[in-house]
Amino acid sequence: METARKSKLVGKPVKRSEDPRLLTGHGCYTDDKQVANLLHIAFRRSDQSHARIVGIDYAAALELPGVVAIFTAEHMDSMVKPIYATSKMPDYHPTAIYPLARGKVRFVGEPVVAVVAESRYIAEDAMDYIRIDYELLPNVVDPEAAAAPDAPLLHEEAGTNILVKREFRRGDIDAVMAQAPVKVGARFRFHRKTPLAMENRTYLAEYDQGRRSLLLHSSTGSPGIVRDALVEILGIPGSRLRVVAPDVGGSFGGKGSLYPEEILVCALARHLGRPVKWTGDRMEDLAATSQAFDETVYAELAVDEQGAILGLRADVIGDVGAYSIYPWTAGLEPVQVISFMPGPYRVPVYHGKVRGVATSKSPTGPYRGVGRPTSTFVMERLVDMAAHKLGIDTKEIRLRNLVKPEEFPYKTAPGIVWDRSGFIECLESGCEAVDYDILRRKQEEARAAGRWVGIGISSYAELSGIGSRISASPGMPINTGTEICNLKIDPSGSITASFGIASHGQGLETTLAQVVADELGARFEDITVIHGDTAAVSHSTGTYASRSAVLAGGAGTLAARALREKLERIAAHLLGSHAPHISISDGVATAADNGKSMTIAQIADAVYSQMGRVPKDVIEVLEETKSYDPVWGTTSSSTHIAMVEIDPETYMIHVTDYLVAEDCGRMINPLIVDGQAHGAVAQGIGAALFEEIVYDERGQILTASLVDYVAPSAPEVPATRVVHVESALPATIGGFRGMGEGGTIGAPAAIANAVSDALTPLGIEIFELPVTPERLFQLIEKHKLNSKEM
DSSP states (O other): BBBBBBOOOTTTOOTTTTHHHHHTTOOOOOOGGGTOOOEEEEEESSSSSSSEEEEEEOOHHHHHTTTTEEEEEHTTTTTTTOEOOOOOOOEEEEOOEEESSSSSSOSSTTEEEEEEEESSHHHHHHHOOOOOOEEOOOOOOHHHTEEETSSSSSSSSGGGSSEEEEEEEEEEHHHHHHHHEEEEEEEEEOOOOOOOOOOOOEEEEEETTTTEEEEEEEEEEEEHHHHHHHHHHTTTOOEEEEEEEOOOOOOOOTSSSSOHHHHHHHHHHHHSOOOOEOOOHHHHHHSSSOOOEEEEEEEEEOOOOTTTEEEEEEEEEEEESSSSOOTTTTHHHHHHHHHTTTBBBBOEEEEEEEEEEEEESSOOOOOOTTHHHHHHHHHHHHHHHHHHHHHHOOOOOOHHHHHOOOOSSOOOOTOEEEOSSOOHHHHHHHHHHHHHHHHHHHHHHHTTOOOOEEEEEEEEEEESOOOOTSSSSSTSOOOSSEEEEEEEEOTTTTTEEESSSOOSSSSSSHHHHHHHHHHOOOOOGGEEEEOSBBTSSOOOOOOTOIIIIIIHHHHHHHHHHHHHHHHHHHHHHHHHHHGEEEEETTTTETTTTTTTTTHHHHHHHHHHSSSSEEETOOOOOSSEEEEEETOOOOOEEEEEEEEEEEEETTEEEEEEEEEEEEEOOOSSSSHHHHHHHHHHHHHHHHHHHHHHOOOOOOOSSOOOTOOOOOOOOGGSSEEEEEEOOOOOOSSSGGGBBOOOHHHHHHHHHHHHHHHHHTTGGTOOOOOOOOOOHHHHHHHHHHHHHHHHOO
């Protein structure tokens, strides 16, 4: 293990500087904040999936001692304006977002009534005294039925349940399919899941009556987005509205959006003149935090006799839930599914179309990997199916179709441009690391002994660190492509690096300090990283889309370089030298021509405290602010290889071996890179084998607790090996690529392919995830029945 005192820190496994406080219980999360005169909110949530609100009787609840006030949608009309997740996409219908259900409810768990009390216990007790009368409306649960022209509408003003649709074409897919010698296809299904962060969502708002300013502490990954939205909703100048994301216990996308509860605590804090807090419980989290995936995909792949891809056709129906989530829109997940469907392969002809359909379920929103877990699952299954049909090894068919190094930059049919990345190198390095040929021979031996053992490969590519030319969600009028760093040195020589990003477990306090220390020539321990605070920099949006290392690292690099130039000029004067002769390393500036030196702290003391020592024409403020826009961003890629064994008695699937070969460009901190890969693979295993949000035909959620919603635990996650491939450094500052989402993209497909491979003797292919023991049992029983009939 390296210490943090080496002069060059980028690329070294430096221990995370935030861990001592987090691992010893000294972290500070929003729910830890203690303020005087605090009020608490509890929500009466809808127990109906689609119903008109006929009446609300809360008179008895209001009389309960300790209840301060009760609010419904009508009370909020004078306090807030609705907000819409707008987009320039054609055929897109935004939906109004209010803090409480207005007129009718659209999913079970939607907040309808807010009780404000002196304690959360009293507020919860008051719920039993509230009566809501509903007029039940037709169920809108099945997305394919909801897409029909005569389906009952969730949002009458939209005139349709199809909130978004897109289509991509290159070439004549009908002609290709008609003439192709080999075709494979199926109906694929990836069921709904939830981010399941360790920390539930929680918000605390304080209003300063004297300054007419609002401070929101929020468990969010996007404080800048939340601040800018609240400015519009509440009509407060941005200079008087501050959002702080303190320590955040995980997000995985679920804390990257604006929520009704966030709006409400702010509006009520201003209205009541007292601090207001809401902390969700686990049932609220499972029912009302944005959910993920939920796509049905009809896809068909055409290849020639050698396995070369000729064309691809895909039709996606995405269940986006009841609302278009702010700011990402209902198109975020389903449109990315169809956009990334060709993956890292040469697909000369493509026709892809998608519909995002509103249903009476919790809205879908960002989730680690956004769209690509589904598109990778479908494409990688099609590639394996083609290999099975042709009798080609699954590694070999990929080598024949992956974009080659000499073909970069490569523009896909939907218009995505891949820059140079290790598509083939990751596959080859991964297979070499697992001794692929030997692994196949071991599998043959296991099969000969009657064991169900399978090996699965998945390869994928993703855009990461995207710049201003690419919106995080198509057509969304929010700048997600720039990041700002403010760097300053105080009179003691301590260095503060302020960023707009917001860490929720990525170790950004460590990695960004490594970048700044190297570029500035400072000591790692002298740098304090400030993040997650809208007062830190003038503009930012937050942490999502694998952007922080690329964008914040780039901004930090630029600011450090500019500040270093100032230090060199001042040090040259103080040391009797010239700026070109000054080098700064490990916090010490040294003049090469005379050997004299002084520390950064001594330079700062001379600038700020020793009047007259630095002449007016030399002295400068030791502070720099720089922004960075990578314009197009870069391409991250990886190959995942999984080995599984199926228990023929219980149908449990055991992942026995797992390897990730990834290209994230220049690594800042290998420890953190490996940790991100391990955690993401664990989540990917959950999506592949365990995790599923289930609604019944009436829209009632059946997995509203961790008794029914199954997540993987330590025994279900194998030790994961990680191979790092640095095929070529991208054009981003520092040569960094994003990598925080990779495991969740590659793991479901790799495991699905491994399970299918294990069942090859039975001729069973996997088209649905998660592949639970129950689903596997049904597939095998169906196979047995068909075999008897034949």
